[in-house]
Amino acid sequence: MSASHLRRWLATPSFRALLALAFVAVIGCVFNADGAFFHWSTHRDMLRQVSVYGILACGMTLVIISGGIDLSVGSVVGLCAVLFARQTLHQGQAAPGAIGLVLVAGTAIGLASGTLVARFRIQPFVATLAMMVFARGLAKWASGGQKISQAIQHPDGSFTYVDLPPIFHRLDHRVLWGNLSVVTLVFLACVLLCWLVLSKLRWGRYLYATGGNEEAARLSGVPIAGTKLLAYGLSGLFGAVGGICQAVQEQQGDPEAGSTYELTAIAIAVIGGNNLMGGRGGIGLTLLGALTIGYLEKILSVNAVGESSRLMLTGAIIVAAVLLQRRRAG
Amino acid sequence: MPARLLALRRIGKLFGPNRVLDGVSLDLDEGEVHILAGENGAGKSTLIKVLAGIHTDYEGAIELRGEPVRFASPQEANRAGISVIHQELSLIDSMSVMDNIHLGRELASRGGLWLDRRGQAGRALALCRQLDMGFSAADLARPVEQFPLSVKNLIEIAKALAFDARILVMDEPTSALNRAEVEKLFSLIGTLKRKGCAIIYITHKMDEIYRVADRITVLRDGRWVGTAAAADCPESRLIQWMIGRDLAPRAEAASRPAGAAATSVLVVRGFRVPHPVPGRPPAVSDFSVAVQAGEVVGIAGLQGSGGTELFHGLFGAYGAVCGGTVTIDGEPFRPESPARSIRRGLSYLTADRKGSGLVPAMSVAHNMTLASLSRASPGGVLRPGRERASAARQAAALNIRLASLDQAAGTLSGGNQQKVVLAKWLETQPRVLLLEEPTRGVDIGAKSEIYALMRQWTSAGMAILLISSELPELLLLCDRILALHRGAVTGEFSRGEATPERILAAAMGSPEGAGEACA
Numbered sequence: 001m002s003a004s005h006l007r008r009w010l011a012t013p014s015f016r017a018l019l020a021l022a023f024v025a026v027i028g029c030v031f032n033a034d035g036a037f038f039h040w041s042t043h044r045d046m047l048r049q050v051s052v053y054g055i056l057a058c059g060m061t062l063v064i065i066s067g068g069i070d071l072s073v074g075s076v077v078g079l080c081a082v083l084f085a086r087q088t089l090h091q092g093q094a095a096p097g098a099i100g101l102v103l104v105a106g107t108a109i110g111l112a113s114g115t116l117v118a119r120f121r122i123q124p125f126v127a128t129l130a131m132m133v134f135a136r137g138l139a140k141w142a143s144g145g146q147k148i149s150q151a152i153q154h155p156d157g158s159f160t161y162v163d164l165p166p167i168f169h170r171l172d173h174r175v176l177w178g179n180l181s182v183v184t185l186v187f188l189a190c191v192l193l194c195w196l197v198l199s200k201l202r203w204g205r206y207l208y209a210t211g212g213n214e215e216a217a218r219l220s221g222v223p224i225a226g227t228k229l230l231a232y233g234l235s236g237l238f239g240a241v242g243g244i245c246q247a248v249q250e251q252q253g254d255p256e257a258g259s260t261y262e263l264t265a266i267a268i269a270v271i272g273g274n275n276l277m278g279g280r281g282g283i284g285l286t287l288l289g290a291l292t293i294g295y296l297e298k299i300l301s302v303n304a305v306g307e308s309s310r311l312m313l314t315g316a317i318i319v320a321a322v323l324l325q326r327r328r329a330g
Numbered sequence: 331m332p333a334r335l336l337a338l339r340r341i342g343k344l345f346g347p348n349r350v351l352d353g354v355s356l357d358l359d360e361g362e363v364h365i366l367a368g369e370n371g372a373g374k375s376t377l378i379k380v381l382a383g384i385h386t387d388y389e390g391a392i393e394l395r396g397e398p399v400r401f402a403s404p405q406e407a408n409r410a411g412i413s414v415i416h417q418e419l420s421l422i423d424s425m426s427v428m429d430n431i432h433l434g435r436e437l438a439s440r441g442g443l444w445l446d447r448r449g450q451a452g453r454a455l456a457l458c459r460q461l462d463m464g465f466s467a468a469d470l471a472r473p474v475e476q477f478p479l480s481v482k483n484l485i486e487i488a489k490a491l492a493f494d495a496r497i498l499v500m501d502e503p504t505s506a507l508n509r510a511e512v513e514k515l516f517s518l519i520g521t522l523k524r525k526g527c528a529i530i531y532i533t534h535k536m537d538e539i540y541r542v543a544d545r546i547t548v549l550r551d552g553r554w555v556g557t558a559a560a561a562d563c564p565e566s567r568l569i570q571w572m573i574g575r576d577l578a579p580r581a582e583a584a585s586r587p588a589g590a591a592a593t594s595v596l597v598v599r600g601f602r603v604p605h606p607v608p609g610r611p612p613a614v615s616d617f618s619v620a621v622q623a624g625e626v627v628g629i630a631g632l633q634g635s636g637g638t639e640l641f642h643g644l645f646g647a648y649g650a651v652c653g654g655t656v657t658i659d660g661e662p663f664r665p666e667s668p669a670r671s672i673r674r675g676l677s678y679l680t681a682d683r684k685g686s687g688l689v690p691a692m693s694v695a696h697n698m699t700l701a702s703l704s705r706a707s708p709g710g711v712l713r714p715g716r717e718r719a720s721a722a723r724q725a726a727a728l729n730i731r732l733a734s735l736d737q738a739a740g741t742l743s744g745g746n747q748q749k750v751v752l753a754k755w756l757e758t759q760p761r762v763l764l765l766e767e768p769t770r771g772v773d774i775g776a777k778s779e780i781y782a783l784m785r786q787w788t789s790a791g792m793a794i795l796l797i798s799s800e801l802p803e804l805l806l807l808c809d810r811i812l813a814l815h816r817g818a819v820t821g822e823f824s825r826g827e828a829t830p831e832r833i834l835a836a837a838m839g840s841p842e843g844a845g846e847a848c849a
């Protein structure tokens with residue numbers, strides 16, 4: 001590799017995202033909590049814990065590339081966790097039907113946001129902020145304001161307990177000889193799907209063009225409205241996937257689940273180097289961003305850093321990572 | 331002998347390993363208009379940025395009234411009396427004229443905390459009167475976005491004067507102005523000269539250079555080529571300095587195979603485009619034209635004559651709102667959406683390359699295939715090999731200078747960006763090209779290349795409708811020229827009849843020009 005090639009590669013967003021990840025990994029090696037950082041189980045648990053955020057960040061990446069933002073995904077997680085728990089635990093619906101229903105509900109929320117943005121030209125921030133509030137309300141309505149768990153309360157005040165359906169065990173399970181959680185595989189599948197859309201399909205190119213210069217794209221015959229609907233629809237779909245994973249991990253449907261998750265998803269996309277202005281970025285960056293955020297949280301928790309310090313440190317490190325990425329060569 | 335105001339001595343500048351300026355010197359006298367000329371990428375903007383305190387690490391020295399200075403920031407340069415009026419105006423659209431004029435040096439009263447609104451209004455009004463802008467006190471309180479681009483240009487100049495600028499840098503100040511507004515700007519430049527201001531003026535337009543120039547300095551490839559008094563620097567010498575070679579001989583009269591059965595590719599009858607604001611008179615009220623295969627029909631119109639709206643309407647960019655009939659190759663066509671128009675063989679190069687042409691963050695190759703993507707990706711799946719092959723073919727055919735097809739299109743020079751957008755439209759294999767200001771912001775070399783390409787396309791049977799605000803360009807390229815005034819055709823001229831005076835008269839709505847033309 002010649003010097004100029006090397007220099008060009010050093011200036012790419014992927015390299016900078018790798019650098020941020022390496023930076024966090026070095027911190028992990030230094031503050032290794034008596035060697036805990038060098039056990040695979042720490043990394044496995046980190047992957048499990050970051051998976052729901054990562055799944056949401058996949059959808060967020062598509063929306064951000066198209067030039068928008070989706071604040072509603074945290075509420076979609078709550079709504080879909082509640083729906084999934086209600087269908088499987090209380091209604092006793094079989095897993096495939098319940099999963100299908102929840103995915104349709106999440107996608108519908110995303111398409112509704114997309115319609116507000118594309119058809120009614122409401123600013124994405126405002127449209128999805130409204131949808132965030134609305135979907136949280138839906139979650140509380142669908143759950144009656146209660147966590148939906150194995151304990152079913154009857155009108156006379158008595159409780160009955162239902163067994164967890166097998167789908168819960170199957171999804172919150174480890175595969176590959178106990179080395180990887182199923183939710184992590186789901187996250188990786190979402191990354192793969194986004195990669196296919198963004199780099200192999202015509203619609204992916206439309207996402208970049210719409211975010212890069214909407215008017216130029218429109219005059220080039222790009223279906224702008226359809227492209228935005230796709231981005232928000234997929235974001236809703238990923239929100240639903242995240243909601244199912246959340247319900248499975250908590251073994252219940254909490255109407256408050258997923259609060260502020262949208263912010264973590266945005267942080268992941270940004271720390272990976274996706275530009276909030278739209279038109280550039282990629283899912284690989286988001287994957288690196290998810291690992292960075294995941295390790296950060298994990299390192300702070302294995303070192304028993306208190307929650308208050310943890311939040312402050314996370315904020316500071318996000319800023320540091322973004323500044324690190326912005327520095328240009330020359 | 332007028333006093334020397336400014337001297338740049340052997341300025342050099344490196345971007346990483348790339349040398350973009352190499353020992354460039356330039357001096358500026360009081361009351362002088364000094365043209366800075368050169369092709370795109372010659373180093374003009376970099377030199378200006380050094381002067382304006384934007385680039386702070388440079389070689390060489392700057393002397394202001396004999397004193398060495400070194401600006402560490404644009405604010406310092408401003409305080410020293412240097413103001414740059416950029417092509418992209420630095421006004422804040424949502425703020426009032428008055429606030430914009432004082433932006434960054436607000437007048438304060440009562441301990442410096444409160445804005446002295448009355449004082450600001452008084453000073454702004456005085457400035458605007460000085461510039462003969464005809465602004466009332468109420469106009470000053472209106473947000474800048476309510477004014478047309480031409481007025482914004484004047485506001486920008488007023489802002490510079492509010493900073494007591496003695497040295498003004500104008501970068502293509504007329505690119506968005508109509509003829510009357512250009513005249514106004516020139517008379518303002520005269521006023522400024524009499525007040526002892528000095529002006530560095532960057533432009534690509536020949537006629538402007540000889541209208542305003544006292545002296546001319548030419549840069550090429552980051553080096554100083556020459557400085558001469560305007561009177562001693564005829565056009566031919568200037569061009570040779572700029573491009574380092576003689577231009578290809580001016581186009582011979584468009585040589586279309588005469589006698590070949592002329593078939594109309596595009597026929598438009600009674601075309602109407604409604605005004606975007608309901609209740610206003612239509613933007614285009616009555617437009618008819620028939621363009622034959624291999625023909626270039628020009629449309630001459632001043633700013634606001636409806637040319638942009640006409641092309642937007644024909645291309646379906648407004649949706650299905652236009653009236654009249656259109657046929658392409660004899661088949662009726664109803665403009666509904668850009669996608670449909672593209673499928674029917676229509677392509678539209680807009681005047682606003684940044685706003686509606688290029689996707690700067692996307693690669694050159696991806697920009698080129700954007701409008702023909704459904705053909706390049708059967709079944710919705712991209713074919714990178716096929717895409718790269720057609721992009722490489724276009725890059726070669728249009729002689730686009732680039733490092734790689736994967737480089738972001740926004741990193742190319744203006745002329746090459748324009749060629750990328752042209753390549754995008756050629757990839758759709760159009761029958762009819764709607765070209766609006768195809769050489770705006772393009773250097774002289776690329777300009778003549780684009781002219782040659784247009785001839786190549788017409789000889790392949792394409793039909794071209796061309797809007798240009800540069801009359802010489804229309805006269806050079808067009809077989810026929812229509813004059814557009816307030817959305818209606820006010821004159822039609824064959825190649826033999828067309829003279830700048832007659833076209834301009836018709837485009838300005840002069841009745842005798844129109845009468846002459848229709849006769």
